[in-house]
Each structure stands twice: as C-alpha cells, then as structure tokens.
Amino acid sequence: MQTQTILLIIVAFVISLLVALFQYIYKSEQRKKNSFFFASLRFLSVFALLLLLINPTFKQNTYFVEKPTLVVAVDNSSSIQHLDQEKFVGQFVQELDDNETLKERFDLKYYSFSDKLNDSLHLSFDQKQTNIAQALEELDQIYKNTTAPIVLLTDGNQTYGRDxxxxxxxxxQNLYPVVSGDTTFVVDTKIQQLNVNRYAYLKNRFPVEVMLTYSGKDNVNTKFEIRSGNSIVYTEPISFSEEENSKVLNLTLPANRVGVNQYEATLIPLEKEKNIINNKKTFAVEVIDQKTQILLVSDWIHPDIGAIKKSIESNERRSIVIAKPNEVKDINDYQLIVLYxxxxxxRNVYEQIKENKKNYFTIAGTRTDWNFINTIQDHYIHEIIRQTEYYIPRFNTNYGSFLIEDIGFDSYPPLQGIFGEIRLKTDHDPILFKTINNIETQEILFTTVEKDGIREAVLLGEGIWRWRAQNFLDTKKFEDFDEFFGKIVQFLASNKRKSRLNTISESFYYGNSNIIIKAEYFTKNYEFDSRGNLQITVRNKKTESTQTIPMLLKNNSYEVDxxxxEPGDYEYTVSVSGENITRSSSFAILEYDVEQQFLNADIKRLTEIAKNTDGKTYFLNQKDSLINNLLADQRYQPVQKSKENIVSLIDWKYLLMIIIIALAIEWFARKYNGLI
Structure with a gap:
C-alpha cells in the first residue's frame, strides 16, 4: 500500500473521530451513558464511508497446483481401418481415459487428426488424407509455453505434407508414438507414384512418369500395363531384385480423342502378394483440340513482360507470343491481344483490333502516351498530367463479371502510373481501386470494359512483376497470382455473353481429393446476388440415382462439397429457386484411395521422431509400460504456482453492509431514546 494512501486513512480516522466526539460528547449538554455508544456508531459509519472514498487496494496471493498436460492425438484416417486397427486404437484410448492414477498426475487432452487437427475425439476412421507433420506442428504451437508430452496413436503413414x-x-514436446498396424516384413510390389499432366492436345502424345517399388529378397518378374477401357495401350515386363528394388518408367501415350480419357495403370501382383490394392492406379487426361493463343505487344523491355509470360504459360492450355508493334502483321491467329x-x-495494332473485333488488355504505365490512347479509342479518357504516382491496390468485393477472389492486394507493392483521373464512357466493372498515400479512393486502378461485344481490361500501372514476387513471398508459390491473372485472360479470351448463373467445376476429380462445385449468381444488372436460393441436382450416369443438395453461400460464390x-460418372444441374435459370455440366470421380496403399505401419519414421524429441516408441499392447514410464518420468511433475490479485476495498461488499447496519442501529437507538 502506498504511503499516500496510509496518510489518507489516518486523516480519515482522525476526521471520523472528531465528528463523532463533536456531535455526541462535546455538543451534548450532559454526558449520558449511551453517548459513547452513539459516538462509536457514528465514528464507525463515517470512517467506513471515508474508506470507500479513498478506496485503498490490497495484494492477494492465491496458490494452486498446475498439472502437466498429456496430449493424446489419434490418427482418424482410413488407413487405420484398412489395417484392421480401429478396434484396438479405440480400446487403447478408453483405457488411458479410465486410468485414475494417470488423470491425477496429468491433465489429459484429446485430439484427432487426418488432413487437419481436430480438438475432439469423434473417431470414424474414414478420412481420405493424413498430414502428420501439420498435426504435430500445430500441437507444438498450442503447447509451446507448457509441459505437454504427446502420445501419438498412428500407423505413421502420411499421404501428403512435409516429412x-x-x-x-x-x-x-516429447513424442511417444504408439504404433498401430502390422510391422511384419512382407513381400509387396506397388505403384509408388504416377505423374501425368491434367491436359493434353489432340493428335499429340502426352508424357507419363511411373515409379514402381518392390519389397522382398527374391528375384521376381512381373508386368506393368496401362489400359484404356478394354484396350491395352502400353505394356512392359518388369524385373525386381533385393538390390534393384525400384524402377522409373517414362513413357508417352497418344491423345486421339477429345474430352476426358480415363486410364488404369496396373502392376501385375505376385502370386503370394498380400496387398494388391496398391498395384493399381486410375488416372485421367483431358484432351483439348486447341490452345489459347495470346499476343503481347510491347515496345519496351520491362520485368512485367516476363511476369506476364510466366503467369499465362503456367497453364498449359495457353501460349504467348511477344512482338514489337512494327512486327505485328496479322492478329487473327490470336484470341487475345495484350498491349503493354x-x-x-x-496505331496499326489498334486498327487491326478494331477491324477484327478482337478483345484486348491494355496495361498503362509511366511511358504510356495518353494523348494517343484518348484519340484512338472511345471507351475512356485519361487526364493528361506529366506527373507519376504510386497506387496501392484495393480489391472491389462487388466485382461481378466473373468469379474472382482477393489474393491479398492490400499488402501488395504499389504500381506506378500517370497521375490523373480516368473517366469511363461505357459500361465497366472495377476490379481494383486506388489507395493513394493511405487514403482509400473510388478511382479505378484495374477494370474490365465491354462494348458492342468487345471486351477490354485496363490496368493503370506498371510493376505487376512485384505482385507475383510478393505472392511467392507470402505463400511460397505463384499459384494465387497466376490463377487471378489466368481468370482475367480467360474472361478476355472468351466471347461468351454474360450469364446470370455460372458454374465452376473440373472435368474430373481423383477420389482422394476434395470435390467442390461452385456457382455464381447475379442480379439482372449483373451484380452478385447473395440472396439467391441455389440447389444442385447430381445424377450418377450408371446407377441413375439422383441427389439434390442446397448450395451454401461462401464469400462471393455458392458452393457444395x-x-x-462414390467414384463414377456424374452430371449435375444448378438451379435458382423462383427463377427460370439453370446450368448443367458433368464430371467424373476416379477411383483412388491413397490410404489403402499402405500395407504396414511406418515404424522407422515413428522411431526417429521419438528419438528427435527425447521420447520413446510403444506398441498397442504396451499400454501399461507407457503409463508407468510417464508416471515415473521426473520431467512431468506438478508445479505449484501463485497468482497475485490487486483487490480494491470498494469491491468488498461487507464494508457497505457495515455502513448500513451502523447507521440503522444509530437511527433506531436515537428514536428509542427520543433524540429524534
């Protein structure tokens, strides 16, 4: 307590005493027996009231014992079920939870994981992917400031993610892997990995890379083949030995039919092979009959040119040609012209664009001649000011010409362009607005324009190569920027009229992937409508069974998971309640369960992570040994901690009761003695 507060309490004591003595002792004509009683009550009430006004604070220490946390993380992927371990894993967890000695020593926390970590135990063992690395990293972050050993029940088989x-x-945290699954060595051949592009071009050949592995000691002979329907399109004899236990095949297949072509790769199983599921893999390739040809016209050497080329050609269905203005002779071979x-x-390029009614993409910058642009077209006019400015992008969430997402533009580097306002003279839809000197404006930085069936995009700044680099710094990949730029290119390269309802889906999906179908719905003014009631009807082409599912609103689209x-060929129709609008398409789900590719538990890697974290590996039948070692480990001791609370006297409700009681007794006593 501070010295100033102590002095105030002393002063309050003296004032209370003087008030009581003055009223009942000094002022009284004759001292009665009850005068000292009345004085005491008055002193008590006045002193308590003054203490409330001073409101001194006190330190209050409370002590408690904090037990270490024991984290139990359980693998909920279907590989546990495939290895017939789900019953033993559930029993192991239940026995840990029933152990009273363990619960007295530790605070038990339960998690399940597959492709993501869940803070609950709803074990179904039906998840299609496993990412053990991510689960362990998240647990390490959650308990980074506490002592929390982790009991990890898993077979150690991871389908994706970091090693x-x-x-x-x-x-x-110390890791205690509990191995679930067979660790016995068995003979097995399998297709370890198969790499193929999603797209190929008609009358070309597309590459396929296959990695085959063998676990065994004898020399064996088998055969690898690829089928398309009932036809064998590739076959090759394969030999394995203990020393030569893997092979990589590089082959090419013909693309002779437009559309989705499905194939089945098979490594013929050995006679006594136990697991034959991992000897087959289904894959598909979509064959298209043409590429989107794009012409980029530039009179300058700039890093933006390289970024645009890399971004466009990240999609194999697009190619780009770079030329100077005087080299452009005929633009009919191109679906889109980019003017940098x-x-x-x-001038010659603009005249050809107008004559051939081509869509184009204008990228302006510090070297742009706005005098020329203002006269060569009639879509917009830009103020002519000989001054440059830096513009930070701000995403327009109401953009409605097509489905596009904010990829973090507000954290991207600014673009440099000519200062001044641009005035649009036709229908336009802004994608990005300008933020200048941290002031958000409604001035357009990036927009799409459509007039007389011709589409144009206008970007009023140079330096988008920095955006692509920033995207890599943020995400360790270029995909977000390339997808954003690709949607712009796709919109401009297409001459399809606007539709109030659009659907977005792939032509085929692998059975182990998340299958999301999206739809975008617009008002009659082509503004995104979040009030729509959309539903999708999916029909299995083979069984003729149908299922109708409502689509959920998420950001600026509707989607369904x-x-x-089940694997098969499907067609779907998306409809809007109350509107006569529908869109239909089709897709295929290829049969593939990566979790069924494993035959044994990966005890080697589980043992390594136990060593890395100073833990120990156990098996499902070693529950008692695990519990005893945890209880005996001196690293996991309860810790006594103290907590200091600052308590104000005004929070002490009993002091208010003392004031009320003292004043009440004084009033009734004075009334009884005829002093009132």
Missing part, C-alpha cells in the same frame, strides 16, 4: 521425420527437429504501355507506334460421392 514429419525431419519437421519434428526442434519440437519442444501503348504509344503512337501501336460432394467429396463423399
């Missing part, structure tokens, strides 16, 4: 054997280096910082030298559907 958890190495990602656990530096983890604070045009000047008067581009049909990952639980």
């Amino acid at each position: 958890y054997q190495y990602s656990t280096n530096g983890h604070k 910082q045009p000047t008067g030298r581009y 049909i990952s639980s559907f």
Whole structure:
C-alpha cells in the first residue's frame, strides 16, 4: 500500500473521530451513558464511508497446483481401418481415459487428426488424407509455453505434407508414438507414384512418369500395363531384385480423342502378394483440340513482360507470343491481344483490333502516351498530367463479371502510373481501386470494359512483376497470382455473353481429393446476388440415382462439397429457386484411395521422431509400460504456482453492509431514546 494512501486513512480516522466526539460528547449538554455508544456508531459509519472514498487496494496471493498436460492425438484416417486397427486404437484410448492414477498426475487432452487437427475425439476412421507433420506442428504451437508430452496413436503413414521425420527437429514436446498396424516384413510390389499432366492436345502424345517399388529378397518378374477401357495401350515386363528394388518408367501415350480419357495403370501382383490394392492406379487426361493463343505487344523491355509470360504459360492450355508493334502483321491467329504501355507506334495494332473485333488488355504505365490512347479509342479518357504516382491496390468485393477472389492486394507493392483521373464512357466493372498515400479512393486502378461485344481490361500501372514476387513471398508459390491473372485472360479470351448463373467445376476429380462445385449468381444488372436460393441436382450416369443438395453461400460464390460421392460418372444441374435459370455440366470421380496403399505401419519414421524429441516408441499392447514410464518420468511433475490479485476495498461488499447496519442501529437507538 502506498504511503499516500496510509496518510489518507489516518486523516480519515482522525476526521471520523472528531465528528463523532463533536456531535455526541462535546455538543451534548450532559454526558449520558449511551453517548459513547452513539459516538462509536457514528465514528464507525463515517470512517467506513471515508474508506470507500479513498478506496485503498490490497495484494492477494492465491496458490494452486498446475498439472502437466498429456496430449493424446489419434490418427482418424482410413488407413487405420484398412489395417484392421480401429478396434484396438479405440480400446487403447478408453483405457488411458479410465486410468485414475494417470488423470491425477496429468491433465489429459484429446485430439484427432487426418488432413487437419481436430480438438475432439469423434473417431470414424474414414478420412481420405493424413498430414502428420501439420498435426504435430500445430500441437507444438498450442503447447509451446507448457509441459505437454504427446502420445501419438498412428500407423505413421502420411499421404501428403512435409516429412514429419525431419519437421519434428526442434519440437519442444516429447513424442511417444504408439504404433498401430502390422510391422511384419512382407513381400509387396506397388505403384509408388504416377505423374501425368491434367491436359493434353489432340493428335499429340502426352508424357507419363511411373515409379514402381518392390519389397522382398527374391528375384521376381512381373508386368506393368496401362489400359484404356478394354484396350491395352502400353505394356512392359518388369524385373525386381533385393538390390534393384525400384524402377522409373517414362513413357508417352497418344491423345486421339477429345474430352476426358480415363486410364488404369496396373502392376501385375505376385502370386503370394498380400496387398494388391496398391498395384493399381486410375488416372485421367483431358484432351483439348486447341490452345489459347495470346499476343503481347510491347515496345519496351520491362520485368512485367516476363511476369506476364510466366503467369499465362503456367497453364498449359495457353501460349504467348511477344512482338514489337512494327512486327505485328496479322492478329487473327490470336484470341487475345495484350498491349503493354501503348504509344503512337501501336496505331496499326489498334486498327487491326478494331477491324477484327478482337478483345484486348491494355496495361498503362509511366511511358504510356495518353494523348494517343484518348484519340484512338472511345471507351475512356485519361487526364493528361506529366506527373507519376504510386497506387496501392484495393480489391472491389462487388466485382461481378466473373468469379474472382482477393489474393491479398492490400499488402501488395504499389504500381506506378500517370497521375490523373480516368473517366469511363461505357459500361465497366472495377476490379481494383486506388489507395493513394493511405487514403482509400473510388478511382479505378484495374477494370474490365465491354462494348458492342468487345471486351477490354485496363490496368493503370506498371510493376505487376512485384505482385507475383510478393505472392511467392507470402505463400511460397505463384499459384494465387497466376490463377487471378489466368481468370482475367480467360474472361478476355472468351466471347461468351454474360450469364446470370455460372458454374465452376473440373472435368474430373481423383477420389482422394476434395470435390467442390461452385456457382455464381447475379442480379439482372449483373451484380452478385447473395440472396439467391441455389440447389444442385447430381445424377450418377450408371446407377441413375439422383441427389439434390442446397448450395451454401461462401464469400462471393455458392458452393457444395460432394467429396463423399462414390467414384463414377456424374452430371449435375444448378438451379435458382423462383427463377427460370439453370446450368448443367458433368464430371467424373476416379477411383483412388491413397490410404489403402499402405500395407504396414511406418515404424522407422515413428522411431526417429521419438528419438528427435527425447521420447520413446510403444506398441498397442504396451499400454501399461507407457503409463508407468510417464508416471515415473521426473520431467512431468506438478508445479505449484501463485497468482497475485490487486483487490480494491470498494469491491468488498461487507464494508457497505457495515455502513448500513451502523447507521440503522444509530437511527433506531436515537428514536428509542427520543433524540429524534
């Protein structure tokens, strides 16, 4: 308590005493027996009231014992069920939870994981992917400031993500893997991996890379083949030995039929092979009959040119040609013309665009000749000011010409362009607005324009190569920027009229992937309508069974997750309640369950992560040994901690009761003695 507060309490004591003595002792004509009683009551009430006004604070220490946390993380993927371990895993968890000694020593926390970590135990063992590395990293972050050993019940088989054997280096918590699954060595051949592009072009050949592996000691002979329907399109004899236990095949297949072509790759199983599921893999390739040809016209050498080329050609269905204005002879071979910082030298290109009614993409910058652009077209006029400015992008969430997402533009570097306002003279839909000197404006930085069936996009700044680089710094990949730029290109390269209802889906999906179908719905003014009631009807072409599912609103689209559907060929129709609008398409789900590709538990990697974190590996039948070692480990001791609370006297409700009681007794006593 501060010295100033103590002095105030002393002063309050003296004032209360003087008030009581003055009223009942000094002022009284004769001292009666009850005068000292009345004085005491008055002193008590006045002193308590003054204490409330001073409101001194006190430190209050409370002590408690904090038990270490024991984290139990259970693998909920279908590989546990495939290895017939789900019953033993559930029994192991239940026995841990029933152990009273363990619960007295530890605070038990339960998690399940597959492709993501869940803070609950709803074990179904039907999840299609496993990412052990991510689950362990998230647990290490959750308990980074506490002592929390982790009991990890898993078979150690991971389908994607970082290699958890190495990602656990530096983890604070000790790991105790409990191995579920058979660790007996068995003979097995399998297709370890198959790589193929999603798209190929008609009358070309597309590459396929296949990795085959063998676990065994004898020399064996088998055969690898690829079928399309009932026809064998590729076959090759394969030999394995203990020393030569893997092979990589590089082959090409013909693309002779437009559309989705399905194939089945098979490594013929050995006679006594136990697991033959991992000897087959289904894959598909969509054959298209043409590429989107894009012409980029530039009179300058700039990093933007390289970024645009990389972004466009990240999609194999697109190719780009770069030419100077005087080199452009015929633009009929191209679906889109990109004009980079045009000047008067581009007049011939503009005339050809107008004559052939081609869509085009104008990118302006510090070298753009706006005098020329303002006269060569009638879509917009830009103020002519000989001054440059930096513009930070701000995404327009109401953009409605097509489905597009904010990829974090507000954190991207600014673009440099000519200062001044642009005035649009036709229908337009802004994608990005300008933020200038941290002031958000409604001035357009990036927009799409459509007039007389001709589409144009206008970007009023140079330096988008920095955006692509920033996207890599943020996400360690270029995909978000390339997808954004690709949607712009796709919109401009297409001459399809606007539709109030559009659907977005792939032509085929692998059975182990998330299958999301999206739809975008617009008002009659082509503004995104979040009030729509959309539903999708999906029909299995083989069984003729149909299922109708409502689509959920998410950001600026409606979507539905049909990952639980069985492999097969499907067609779907999206409709809007109350509107005579529908859109239909089709897709295929290829049969493939990556979790069934494993025959044994991966005890080697589980043992390594136990060593990396100073833990120990156990098996499902070693529950008692695990519990005893945890209880005996001196690293996991309860810790007594103290908590200091600052308590104000005004929060002490009994002091108010003392004031009320003292004043009440004084009033009734004075009334009884005829002093009132």
